[in-house]
Amino acid sequence: MKRGDFLRASTGGLLATGLTAPALAQTPPQLTWRLQSSYPKTLETLYGTCEFFSRAVADASDGRFRVQVFAAGEIIPPLQIVDGVQQGTVEMGHSGAYFYMGKDPAFAFGTGIPFGLNSRQVNAWFYQGGGIDLLNEFFAGFNMFHLPAGNTGTQMGGWFRKEVRSKADLQGLKMRIGGLAGTALQKLGLVPQQLAAGDTYTALERGTLDAVEWVGPADDEKLGFYRIAPYYYYPSFWEGNSALSFFINLDKWRALPERWQNVVKIAATAAAADTQAKYDVLNPAALRRLVANGTQLRSFPQDVLQESYKAARELYAELSEKYPNFKKLHDHQIAFRGHSQPWWQISDFSYDALMLQAARQNW
Amino acid sequence: MKRGDFLRASTGGLLATGLTAPALAQTPPQLTWRLQSSYPKTLETLYGTCEFFSRAVADASDGRFRVQVFAAGEIIPPLQIVDGVQQGTVEMGHSGAYFYMGKDPAFAFGTGIPFGLNSRQVNAWFYQGGGIDLLNEFFAGFNMFHLPAGNTGTQMGGWFRKEVRSKADLQGLKMRIGGLAGTALQKLGLVPQQLAAGDTYTALERGTLDAVEWVGPADDEKLGFYRIAPYYYYPSFWEGNSALSFFINLDKWRALPERWQNVVKIAATAAAADTQAKYDVLNPAALRRLVANGTQLRSFPQDVLQESYKAARELYAELSEKYPNFKKLHDHQIAFRGHSQPWWQISDFSYDALMLQAARQNW
Numbered sequence: 001m002k003r004g005d006f007l008r009a010s011t012g013g014l015l016a017t018g019l020t021a022p023a024l025a026q027t028p029p030q031l032t033w034r035l036q037s038s039y040p041k042t043l044e045t046l047y048g049t050c051e052f053f054s055r056a057v058a059d060a061s062d063g064r065f066r067v068q069v070f071a072a073g074e075i076i077p078p079l080q081i082v083d084g085v086q087q088g089t090v091e092m093g094h095s096g097a098y099f100y101m102g103k104d105p106a107f108a109f110g111t112g113i114p115f116g117l118n119s120r121q122v123n124a125w126f127y128q129g130g131g132i133d134l135l136n137e138f139f140a141g142f143n144m145f146h147l148p149a150g151n152t153g154t155q156m157g158g159w160f161r162k163e164v165r166s167k168a169d170l171q172g173l174k175m176r177i178g179g180l181a182g183t184a185l186q187k188l189g190l191v192p193q194q195l196a197a198g199d200t201y202t203a204l205e206r207g208t209l210d211a212v213e214w215v216g217p218a219d220d221e222k223l224g225f226y227r228i229a230p231y232y233y234y235p236s237f238w239e240g241n242s243a244l245s246f247f248i249n250l251d252k253w254r255a256l257p258e259r260w261q262n263v264v265k266i267a268a269t270a271a272a273a274d275t276q277a278k279y280d281v282l283n284p285a286a287l288r289r290l291v292a293n294g295t296q297l298r299s300f301p302q303d304v305l306q307e308s309y310k311a312a313r314e315l316y317a318e319l320s321e322k323y324p325n326f327k328k329l330h331d332h333q334i335a336f337r338g339h340s341q342p343w344w345q346i347s348d349f350s351y352d353a354l355m356l357q358a359a360r361q362n363w
Numbered sequence: 364m365k366r367g368d369f370l371r372a373s374t375g376g377l378l379a380t381g382l383t384a385p386a387l388a389q390t391p392p393q394l395t396w397r398l399q400s401s402y403p404k405t406l407e408t409l410y411g412t413c414e415f416f417s418r419a420v421a422d423a424s425d426g427r428f429r430v431q432v433f434a435a436g437e438i439i440p441p442l443q444i445v446d447g448v449q450q451g452t453v454e455m456g457h458s459g460a461y462f463y464m465g466k467d468p469a470f471a472f473g474t475g476i477p478f479g480l481n482s483r484q485v486n487a488w489f490y491q492g493g494g495i496d497l498l499n500e501f502f503a504g505f506n507m508f509h510l511p512a513g514n515t516g517t518q519m520g521g522w523f524r525k526e527v528r529s530k531a532d533l534q535g536l537k538m539r540i541g542g543l544a545g546t547a548l549q550k551l552g553l554v555p556q557q558l559a560a561g562d563t564y565t566a567l568e569r570g571t572l573d574a575v576e577w578v579g580p581a582d583d584e585k586l587g588f589y590r591i592a593p594y595y596y597y598p599s600f601w602e603g604n605s606a607l608s609f610f611i612n613l614d615k616w617r618a619l620p621e622r623w624q625n626v627v628k629i630a631a632t633a634a635a636a637d638t639q640a641k642y643d644v645l646n647p648a649a650l651r652r653l654v655a656n657g658t659q660l661r662s663f664p665q666d667v668l669q670e671s672y673k674a675a676r677e678l679y680a681e682l683s684e685k686y687p688n689f690k691k692l693h694d695h696q697i698a699f700r701g702h703s704q705p706w707w708q709i710s711d712f713s714y715d716a717l718m719l720q721a722a723r724q725n726w
Contacts (some may be wrong), residue, residue: 059625060423076628115718118711120483120516123636124643126506132571153483154710216710235714262422269633273486280487284706297709305717309726341722346660347517348481349715351598354668354699355478356708 011313019189024048031260033091033252034071035298038078038099040197043219045282047071049150050094050277053252056267067092067258078196082107085247086143094149100177101271105180106138106325109333110146114181114238116310116333119151119276122241123341125267129336137324147268149244150275153283155298157233158213159204159225164233167303175211176200180315183236184301187311188304197223204228215242217286218279226295234300237308244275392427394623395711396454399433401441401462404558406582408645410434410512412607412638413457430455438469441559445470448610449506457512459523461542462557466544469501471511472696473608477544477601479696482514482639483711485604486702490632492699500558503689505507508616509633512607513638516646518595520603520663521576522567522588526549527596531668538574539563543678550674560586567591578605580649581642589658596644598629599669623708672676 013314035054039046047069066141076084081093082100097110108129115360117125125131130337139146158177164170171189175182182192195203203209205228212229213236226232246268291297316334320327357363396416402409410432417430426460436525439447460473472494480488489511490493490595504508521540527533534552538545560565561632566572575592576599577583589595609631616624652661679697683690721726 007699047711056629059622060629062425062622080373107568115721118715119638119641120717126642127637128644140411154714176365217706235711235717237714237717240711240714240718259422261424262419266419266423266629266633269636270629273632273636275489276483277487277490277492279456280483281491282702283710284702285711287706298509299713304477306726318455337718338722339647340643343580343650343717345717345719346597346662347519347646348598348603349712349719350662351517351603352481352707352712354598354600355481355603356638356704356712358478359701360706363671 008056016105030066030068031174032068032254034070034075035067035092035094035246036075036084036090037072037093038095041071042222045152045215045218045275045278046094046244047279049271051276053246053267055065055151057272060263060267061260065263078146079175081141082144082247085249087167088249091249091252095245095247096178096242097245097247098145101179101278101299103142104138104325105319105323106329106334108137108140108180108326109329111179111240111243112239113179113316113330113333114184114242115309116329116342117241117337117340119241121270121337122243124150124338125333126243131336134329137249138329139288140250141325142206143250143337145248145250147246147248147265148272149246149268150272151314152215152219152239152242153276154216155214155236155239155242156216156220157236158211159220159229160211160231160233160298161204161207161229163298164301164304166301167307169341170304173210174269176203176209176223177211177238178211180312181213184238184311184315185308187314188307192295201225201228210220210259213238215285217277217290218282221286221290221332226290229295231297232290233300235300237300238312244272338362387466389412389529390453394427395429395431396437397433398430398455398457398609399438399444399447399453400435400456401444401458402435404434405487405585406560408515408578408581408641409457409607409712412634415637416512416609416630416634419633420626423626423630424623428626430518442559445505445610445718448612450595451612451614454612456610458608458610459541460509461608464543467501467688468682468686469692471543471689473498473502473690474542475602476679476693476696477542477547477605478603478672480604480703481707482516482604484700484707485514485606486511486697487703488696489606490568494699496693497540497695500694502610503613504688506613507523508611508613510609510611510628511635512609512631513635515578515582515602515605515642516639518579518599518602518604518605519576519583520599521574522583522592523574523594523596523661524570524592525573526594527664527667528694529664530670533667536573537571538576539566539572540574540576542601543675544576547601547678548671550677551670564588564591576601577643579646583647584653589653589656593657593659594661595653595658596663598663600663601675605705607635647698696719 019244037050050069054069057067071079081095085093098108100107174191176195177192200212204212400413413432417432436440444458447453448456460470463470537554540555563575567575
């Protein structure tokens with residue numbers, strides 16, 4: 001008999017007493033899943049989402065559904081989360097969907113696309129705008145079920161060893177940059193590289209890279225880029241929002257009792273909200289420390305923004321022609337952006353503008 | 364427990380319960396709570412939060428913890444939710460905390476204050492900035508436990524029968540306006556009125572009111588104000604965010620098993636996220652319909668904004684002197700605003716500005 005079965009046998013004993021038999025008879029079985037993240041424990045923001053989720057599922061299943069959390073590399077390599085989930089090596093993974101665009105560029109919509117929605121808008125699209133269902137039609141083709149796992153908000157445009165004064169300065173620039181942005185910026189002469197977090201610092205220090213974009217102040221500070229690249233650019237026009245992803249093996253998902261499917265959805269939604277809140281508390285403090293340590297903030301020149309916008313549109317047209325899944329998700333999300341913008345402009349944007357004016361003019 | 368770790372308490376419970384038989388032995392009993400909202404069923408946004416919450420709690424307790432939802436007035440009057448919860452007439456209520464400022468002006472911080480945080484910032488303050496704990500220190504004095512129940516985002520400044528061209532036009536203006544804004548705007552000569560939703564339409568139609576602020580396009584459209592007041596002003600500088608509240612009788616809260624306390628927190632957090640997403644989908648569509656029906660959008664004149672800002676600051680100074688709870692929460696939240704703003708300016712705000720520029724200039 002396996003260790004554990006002995007203890008479990010006592011449940012039968014409990015049932016036999018008849019004390020609480022009806023409730024216990026309907027009790028779903030004990031279940032343990034393994035969830036691996038692409039991120040190390042040191043990134044309390046990203047890895048923290050998994051810990052929150054795991055605790056929430058345990059509480060919401062009265063401890064019967066356990067999700068064990070593993071950090072980057074503990075079971076499978078950090079950027080092979082999707083493969084591990086598809087094959088069932090782990091039941092569940094936590095990653096950035098756009099790392100897997102090699103399988104199909106439509107993976108990008110799990111994360112976000114350059115010049116896409118902001119964080120509030122993408123949550124609206126996910127939870128109430130049909131986004132989750134549309135993504136899951138697509139991810140079913142990869143034997144996965146997908147849920148949003150939080151958002152970083154608008155990221156920073158990254159760390160540059162030299163200033164970027166015009167689009168000419170992007171010519172030949174070697175930059176660690178994720179997602180579709182790298183492909184779009186190739187049209188402006190940038191040389192995109194995709195490296196895992198751990199390798200970027202050395203590459204930037206040695207000059208193998210000229211620039212690195214990672215996330216924002218809180219995560220970037222931990223990786224120490226400010227020590228070797230003084231210019232910190234904003235905004236990340238390629239990650240106006242950046243959603244994280246929970247991937248679940250589709251067979252395992254379908255085998256879950258409906259109530260536990262709902263528990264997973266509720267726990268993921270709460271974990272996502274908590275993650276955004278954590279970023280919104282940690283980023284302002286980290287930004288202040290970075291500036292105190294000599295980081296120089298710069299906004300991207302207007303021609304870089306405008307040319308990148310055009311390059312992104314060109315890229316979307318090309319991808320839409322070749323990849324039907326990309327086209328379907330792109331058209332849906334861009335229509336949603338057009339739908340949202342007029343309201344955003346007069347509501348939150350005009351309020352934010354007012355509050356920044358009041359601060360600047362010291363009302 | 365560290366302030367901010369509002370879900371972490373569960374870890375102890377989790378570890379203590381062990382894996383199998385002991386957990387079942389501790390299975391909590393069947394429980395039914397009554398939750399009444401201040402809002403009618405027709406407001407799918409606000410009332411919908413309660414329905415989401417109730418389903419989530421049922422799923423996350425395996426159906427053993429039932430929260431029955433009641434609409435405005437079904438058990439207690441719509442604006443007496445807090446009294447009903449304090450006295451235990453209902454275990455739980457859903458309302459706008461600022462309706463109860465007569466008890467103590469610090470109730471305002473459950474909802475939001477004029478020129479306060481935006482929706483993302485207040486969630487950061489609530490969930491990760493110590494806001495929930497600080498509010499609950501205060502609400503414990505009223506025999507209640509409080510959780511955020513979603514947010515409308517930045518509201519509209521309301522419906523006006525005549526245009527507001529300068530602050531002079533506020534002199535003697537009779538306006539249905541909630542929260543601290545009414546008191547602040549009295550300093551500019553406005554005559555604030557607090558009426559329940561159902562009574563405002565007739566008052567505006569008869570000219571007993573000159574203006575009405577309610578929420579935003581989605582909710583306002585249902586109340587039909589556009590038929591009788593053509594000018595729709597933005598932004599609501601008094602509700603740059605507006606949080607809704609779950610109030611729970613403190614004795615009932617303390618009697619809950621720790622796991623079910625966590626289930627309530629998780630369900631409330633998910634319901635809150637879903638509510639914001641719903642507003643962000645429904646508002647843009649309603650705005651479009653309103654404009655098609657003849658509504659004329661206007662932004663408040665600069666002198667109204669600036670004078671209102673000064674009036675609000677004066678009011679906060681007065682209230683802080685008289686009410687220590689108000690001072691404590693005000694100072695904490697205003698410090699948080701100062702902490703957040705520099706980051707907000709270069710991240711989401713600059714991204715939003717970029718995207719609106721791209722749309723306006725048709726890049």
